[in-house]
Amino acid sequence: MSQAAELYIVPTPIGNLNDISQRALDTLREVDLIACEDTRHTGKLLSHYQIGTPTWALHDHNEQYKAEQLVGRLLNGQRIALVSDAGTPLISDPGYHLVNRCREAGIRVVALPGPCAAVAALSAAGLPTDRFVFEGFLPAKEKARFDKLESLKEEPRTMVFYESPRRLLGTVAALVEVMGRERRLVVARELTKTFESIQGLPAAEMLTWLGEDDNRCRGEIVLMVAGHQADGESLPAEALRTLALLRAELPLKKAAALTAEIHGVKKNALYKYGLEQPE
Template identity: 65%
Template structure:
């Protein structure tokens, strides 16, 4: 039994996103020791478990039955049986089922123990060459173009790097909508088939990336993470004296307050000064 398995708990166990060698020793120990493994797809996860010789009983837990099955899982925990939750790949709950289960388990007074491990979003970000000190994970965009454009437009001035999961069937349409919402020059990095044989990480301005994908249909195959560079307010859109005042005030005040005061002094928009200050690291 794992050293931390002192009472019945729900383990959140990441699984490989491609390369089976990325599973951790601790994850294998937990999956072998628990009474039940909840899987997004038992057939899919069965292959992984079989590969590592794990015969623990499994149960399907997905978007359509999660709320209903939470009660039976809590009953097992009440009886002293530990349970593990895995998804098809990567870390559970990150654009995968598990939120309702974890909420109900915690409300029932049981411990939830998260294990570190594979996650496509952070794996891609590490190699993207985009700002990684602050980022926003947005999961999957809407499937329909109108709703997708609206979502992208709402994020057009986001000062953090944006991370999306994208379908190979929609990636070209999504880039077309992104160009409309954020401009052809917005930097985008596409990571596909991470940790697998045909892993590719390619970055370019949005329009150039779309053209690059269109050159070879193989480039649009596989699981994808799309990362969008943060909005950069043009320096010439703000008076230099307003920027200088904001910078000086930041030596004594938080950026938000400094931007608000400088905006009053120079009659400019405080949000514009605030966003510029964030990008400048003031």
């Protein structure tokens, strides 16, 4: 590690303590101070790895004030690590004001790669990952939540949210109403922990599934929503090929009905797609 004053962004495990990197451990041992959301929570991690570096609380309620003090320490030559309670700092966690002030002051900011619940969940969700948007937590108030979901109704990229256990059912119910019963959802909970689960279902079925067992709404939750797709984009390529072959011999309506029966897709979507294609 460089001896120059630097701020290190250090990801920590989201559940399984073995997921921390050797570089992260070395950094936490060698810096002069660790800024963290909750000193008691981070203290458990440090104790597990026998790290004695002093800690300093930096959370949503004091960050702007404490950021100035930390920048002063950095300018005086100290090296500081920033951690959150779990995962990568700044991803729906404190740290933006501190990093921004460091950049303004010309202090080098070094980002270590590591755990992030959103990325871990997305990688195992079975939803498109070539383009996605991270939306963090939805608004707590019902109207604001509906308004936000309405604004995302036609978002074509996979959407990734963090959600609290007590709001998950309400959010899924809102998704059914705003984005439709068939919009595919994936709920990932307790990632890397003993009771990890990842479930993907159409929105209406997800609402029923979650309501059948309170345990399915417990723990740390990542909620993922398939992006909006035009009718043709949402139809399997095999179904479109079958439709094209049948349409060469049959009227479109009949071809769409047979294709729907063969592939288990919606007849109306096939028919609409066929109408939009050149003769």
